[in-house]
Amino acid sequence: MTTLAEVALRAGVTPATVSNVLRKRGKVGAATRQRVLDAVEFLGYRPHLTARALAEGSAPTLALMVTSIANPFYPEFALAAERAARKNGRFLIVCNTNEDPVISRAYLDQIAGTLSEGVLVMNSRIGFDDLHTTRARGTPVVLCMWERPDVSPGLPCVAVDFFAAGALAAQHLLDLGHTRIGAIIGSQPEGVQAARYAGFCHTLKAAGVAHPAQEARFTRDAVQGGYEAACELLTEHTDLTAIFATNDLPALGAMHAAADRGMRIPDDLSVIGITDIQLARESRPGLSTVAVPTDAAATMAVELLEALIESGGHCETPMRIAPEPVLVQRASTGRVRS
Amino acid sequence: MTTLAEVALRAGVTPATVSNVLRKRGKVGAATRQRVLDAVEFLGYRPHLTARALAEGSAPTLALMVTSIANPFYPEFALAAERAARKNGRFLIVCNTNEDPVISRAYLDQIAGTLSEGVLVMNSRIGFDDLHTTRARGTPVVLCMWERPDVSPGLPCVAVDFFAAGALAAQHLLDLGHTRIGAIIGSQPEGVQAARYAGFCHTLKAAGVAHPAQEARFTRDAVQGGYEAACELLTEHTDLTAIFATNDLPALGAMHAAADRGMRIPDDLSVIGITDIQLARESRPGLSTVAVPTDAAATMAVELLEALIESGGHCETPMRIAPEPVLVQRASTGRVRS
Numbered sequence: 001m002t003t004l005a006e007v008a009l010r011a012g013v014t015p016a017t018v019s020n021v022l023r024k025r026g027k028v029g030a031a032t033r034q035r036v037l038d039a040v041e042f043l044g045y046r047p048h049l050t051a052r053a054l055a056e057g058s059a060p061t062l063a064l065m066v067t068s069i070a071n072p073f074y075p076e077f078a079l080a081a082e083r084a085a086r087k088n089g090r091f092l093i094v095c096n097t098n099e100d101p102v103i104s105r106a107y108l109d110q111i112a113g114t115l116s117e118g119v120l121v122m123n124s125r126i127g128f129d130d131l132h133t134t135r136a137r138g139t140p141v142v143l144c145m146w147e148r149p150d151v152s153p154g155l156p157c158v159a160v161d162f163f164a165a166g167a168l169a170a171q172h173l174l175d176l177g178h179t180r181i182g183a184i185i186g187s188q189p190e191g192v193q194a195a196r197y198a199g200f201c202h203t204l205k206a207a208g209v210a211h212p213a214q215e216a217r218f219t220r221d222a223v224q225g226g227y228e229a230a231c232e233l234l235t236e237h238t239d240l241t242a243i244f245a246t247n248d249l250p251a252l253g254a255m256h257a258a259a260d261r262g263m264r265i266p267d268d269l270s271v272i273g274i275t276d277i278q279l280a281r282e283s284r285p286g287l288s289t290v291a292v293p294t295d296a297a298a299t300m301a302v303e304l305l306e307a308l309i310e311s312g313g314h315c316e317t318p319m320r321i322a323p324e325p326v327l328v329q330r331a332s333t334g335r336v337r338s
Numbered sequence: 339m340t341t342l343a344e345v346a347l348r349a350g351v352t353p354a355t356v357s358n359v360l361r362k363r364g365k366v367g368a369a370t371r372q373r374v375l376d377a378v379e380f381l382g383y384r385p386h387l388t389a390r391a392l393a394e395g396s397a398p399t400l401a402l403m404v405t406s407i408a409n410p411f412y413p414e415f416a417l418a419a420e421r422a423a424r425k426n427g428r429f430l431i432v433c434n435t436n437e438d439p440v441i442s443r444a445y446l447d448q449i450a451g452t453l454s455e456g457v458l459v460m461n462s463r464i465g466f467d468d469l470h471t472t473r474a475r476g477t478p479v480v481l482c483m484w485e486r487p488d489v490s491p492g493l494p495c496v497a498v499d500f501f502a503a504g505a506l507a508a509q510h511l512l513d514l515g516h517t518r519i520g521a522i523i524g525s526q527p528e529g530v531q532a533a534r535y536a537g538f539c540h541t542l543k544a545a546g547v548a549h550p551a552q553e554a555r556f557t558r559d560a561v562q563g564g565y566e567a568a569c570e571l572l573t574e575h576t577d578l579t580a581i582f583a584t585n586d587l588p589a590l591g592a593m594h595a596a597a598d599r600g601m602r603i604p605d606d607l608s609v610i611g612i613t614d615i616q617l618a619r620e621s622r623p624g625l626s627t628v629a630v631p632t633d634a635a636a637t638m639a640v641e642l643l644e645a646l647i648e649s650g651g652h653c654e655t656p657m658r659i660a661p662e663p664v665l666v667q668r669a670s671t672g673r674v675r676s
Contacts, residue, residue, distance in 0.1 A: 019476060069413040078407055082434055091448060093431035096420055110429060115453050137342065138357055223620045259622050282561045284597050
């Protein structure tokens with residue numbers, strides 16, 4: 001590999017001067033600068049590509065903005081997105097917004113279009129106005145897992161049919177004979193997990209199974225949120241035989257709540273989630289869930305973003321639909337107790 | 339907030355020209371360029387800071403390189419590091435190396451010193467040569483959780499006394515009466531978790547408790563790695579009453595292995611890990627562990643890196659020692675079975 005010293009030798013300058021030219025620091029005359037850049041080019045010195053990309057404002061990175069990197073789903077998605085980005089030599093940088101709109105805005109202002117050629121947005125609490133502003137400045141934005149394939153968000157997106165996911169989970173519990181089913185929703189009623197709950201309710205209603213509002217809890221999308229919600233549900237409605245959670249983390253919390261009350265899963269209580277994160281496979285008992293196409297959605301989001309970058313922001317199909325969710329039955333669901 | 343259009347109006351150019359100047363794209367005459375930059379400055383247009391920072395090669399970001407973002411410890415560390423970085427207005431971008439030295443090198447070449455002012459390195463399989471090269475090019479590097487406070491890595495670092503962590507875990511099991519203890523190490527014998535295992539062995543030896551080599555397994559730092567190792571240990575050594583794992587993930591796998599064999603925890607088997615990740619608190623039973631100072635180490639690493647950035651790479655105390663690990667007893671450890 002060519003070294004900085006070899007570039008300096010060829011250009012007849014000090015290594016510090018080469019560094020200054022590449023990083024645009026210090027004062028270097030135009031002729032010297034050109035000599036350094038020629039030597040860099042001739043020797044194929046590596047940082048050159050980056051230096052040029054930066055000079056042209058097109059560093060080869062994509063930014064992935066996530067709400068909370070502590071939620072284990074996001075790292076799984078990030079891994080898949082990174083693999084897709086690397087195919088075309090791009091890097092993925094992960095920006096954690098901590099659910100803070102101010103931090104989100106700052107990332108967009110600081111990174112979009114400068115450090116990164118494009119932005120993937122994952123369930124972030126970023127205002128759509130901010131995303132439109134970023135787009136208007138010429139940086140493509142893709143929403144990664146838009147929850148409503150039937151409604152355009154007004155931005156390029158990859159949509160996942162989460163309504164169908166909720167419906168599949170409900171149908172699975174109905175097939176096992178459950179009719180007394182509590183629900184834990186990992187967002188507020190109008191939040192990002194509303195479509196999943198709507199699919200669940202729709203399927204129960206179509207089957208003529210009652211689901212009173214007091215048997216649902218809206219909570220944080222976390223193990224502890226699910227734990228607390230399940231404790232309430234199991235205390236107040238002792239005849240529940242199953243719990244549906246709109247995400248795997250609260251579903252795992254519901255399993256812990258049942259275990260702490262001495263309930264056996266699935267003999268005393270069936271539990272099902274949505275997503276199929278690694279923890280769902282690794283928990284004991286294994287968590288039944290509706291798997292969403294994380295890898296496929298990540299790949300499609302990167303491909304859509306790259307298409308937008310290449311085309312200057314134009315795209316004929318700004319919404320791409322990810323493959324359908326599928327039921328994954330494990331040990332946490334069983335026939336209703338008699 | 340000032341808009342691009344207002345800048346364009348004041349400079350007497352089109353918004354596209356303002357954008358070209360800020361992103362250094364297209365051909366813009368020097369006088370026009372200056373007029374645009376003056377307008378940007380006068381109106382306090384936001385992207386200006388970034389544009390200038392980029393022009394000066396000092397974008398306000400730090401890069402955190404992690405081996406595998408899918409390991410839940412790294413997001414926890416990243417959150418803490420981000421909080422610390424944000425205090426001084428810097429952003430943290432997370433780069434996942436996937437344990438691949440080639441990707442690691444590419445990140446260093448592409449990002450260090452250009453996109454990022456400094457690099458935090460976490461347990462990555464990056465060759466030290468590559469890190470020294472990065473440093474030599476003028477970009478400070480800090481190793482985040484160096485495992486040996488007694489030995490300098492030759493690079494600025496925050497050290498955590500993992501030998502002490504292993505010793506604490508061993509002492510806890512000894513205090514509960516265990517003398518037949520299997521060990522699961524989440525790395526190879528010379529790998530990053532060797533110091534933890536050395537502390538464990540040292541404490542057992544000091545207490546006169548035998549620990550034959552065949553009662554240890556070196557495996558992947560993952561739930562599944564611990565699961566498989568524990569299955570082997572519990573099959574081959576049926577008199578083991580406790581398992582020590584050098585990390586929480588394999589410890590959780592050991593708990594699953596015991597559960598799958600119908601063993602009760604802690605009545606039939608005690609299990610202890612190291613780190614105290616969120617999953618340790620959320621598992622059932624809760625995992626006893628030795629907590630390492632994740633938040634403190636992350637904060638110290640960012641502060642050290644920022645000190646190096648401010649000082650041009652010089653620092654009087656290139657190794658900083660994080661607070662001591664502490665035992666956290668939960669429900670997975672108990673008195674030895676009689």
